[in-house]
Amino acid sequence: MPMYYFHLRDQDMVEDIDGTELADIDAARAHAQVVAQELKFETDRFLDEEWSRWSMRVHDEEGQELFSFPMSDVRSDNGK
Amino acid sequence: MGNGSSLGHSDNRLLAALPRELFELMQHDFKQISLSQGQAIYEPGEQIDEIYFPQSGMISLLVVAKDGAAIETATIGREGAVGLHSAVGMRLSFTRATIQIPGKFSVVRANAFAQSVQNHAPVRDLIARYTEVLWAEAQQIAACNAIHDGPARLCRWLLQSADRIGSNHLPLTQELIAQMLGVRRTTVTLLAQSLQRRGVIEYARGHITILDREHLEHCACECYAIMQQEKLPLKLGVRF
Numbered sequence: 001m002p003m004y005y006f007h008l009r010d011q012d013m014v015e016d017i018d019g020t021e022l023a024d025i026d027a028a029r030a031h032a033q034v035v036a037q038e039l040k041f042e043t044d045r046f047l048d049e050e051w052s053r054w055s056m057r058v059h060d061e062e063g064q065e066l067f068s069f070p071m072s073d074v075r076s077d078n079g080k
Numbered sequence: 081m082g083n084g085s086s087l088g089h090s091d092n093r094l095l096a097a098l099p100r101e102l103f104e105l106m107q108h109d110f111k112q113i114s115l116s117q118g119q120a121i122y123e124p125g126e127q128i129d130e131i132y133f134p135q136s137g138m139i140s141l142l143v144v145a146k147d148g149a150a151i152e153t154a155t156i157g158r159e160g161a162v163g164l165h166s167a168v169g170m171r172l173s174f175t176r177a178t179i180q181i182p183g184k185f186s187v188v189r190a191n192a193f194a195q196s197v198q199n200h201a202p203v204r205d206l207i208a209r210y211t212e213v214l215w216a217e218a219q220q221i222a223a224c225n226a227i228h229d230g231p232a233r234l235c236r237w238l239l240q241s242a243d244r245i246g247s248n249h250l251p252l253t254q255e256l257i258a259q260m261l262g263v264r265r266t267t268v269t270l271l272a273q274s275l276q277r278r279g280v281i282e283y284a285r286g287h288i289t290i291l292d293r294e295h296l297e298h299c300a301c302e303c304y305a306i307m308q309q310e311k312l313p314l315k316l317g318v319r320f
Binding site: 014016046 | 263
């Protein structure tokens with residue numbers, strides 16, 4: 001299964017150095033949503049910045065960006 | 081802390097708190113063993129045959145949900161023991177217990193320890209006092225999980241773990257931290273990376289090193305200070 005990396009970006013990037021093995025890009029989209037929801041549920045701000053300044057950027061193993069979305073589009077619940 | 085070769089039973093605070101002559105009497109029941117990360121020592125509902133007193137590692141207690149998800153509810157290090165209640169009658173484990181951080185452990189058969197409990201008042205007292213501390217911790221953690229945000233809880237937990245093993249270098253998998261916070265591993269990585277960005281910790285796969293303890297305490301919720309090993313027993317009017 002391919003690896004996907006879920007980075008957070010404002011002016012610079014907070015990197016997902018570990019990555020996650022997932023079946024395909026649909027699974028990566030679902031995972032990105034859950035992680036984004038968990039982050040917003042767990043903390044109101046990230047590195048002292050409002051979530052509206054951050055976006056989720058999902059990369060493949062080669063570092064190519066596959067898709068992204070602004071964190072302000074994400075509901076802040078714990079995804080459970 | 082070295083590689084563990086110089087550790088002994090007295091590196092566990094509970095065993096060290098027993099009168100020396102008394103522990104010498106009990107000592108032949110104890111053995112020292114090494115356990116590695118991820119090793120399970122109890123499963124929910126299983127009989128407890130042995131009691132574990134960490135000298136250097138850390139044990140994690142996990143409640144296992146119906147869907148198989150495991151959530152960490154307590155950690156035990158050199159300040160405590162796991163399975164003590166088996167020596168006072170209750171013999172089944174409520175939680176799963178696994179080795180979260182590898183190390184050396186003093187181990188005693190529950191039967192043998194039950195005998196010591198029966199024969200020696202200081203051993204009974206020790207269990208009673210330690211139970212008070214554990215119960216207070218459980219209440220504090222229940223409140224903490226409900227009111228404090230993920231980053232603050234992560235900081236609190238890193239500090240507690242460092243105290244439990246006596247080292248600022250924490251060999252922790254992302255998976256185990258995820259069980260503690262009840263979130264996906266990716267969420268853990270991003271939260272840990274944000275702490276690294278602040279220079280508080282260094283995070284690499286499977287390893288966290290605390291670089292700036294003072295700053296980490298500042299980022300942690302108040303629960304760390306309340307539950308600090310040295311302070312909580314005093315709050316309860318308990319001495320070890």
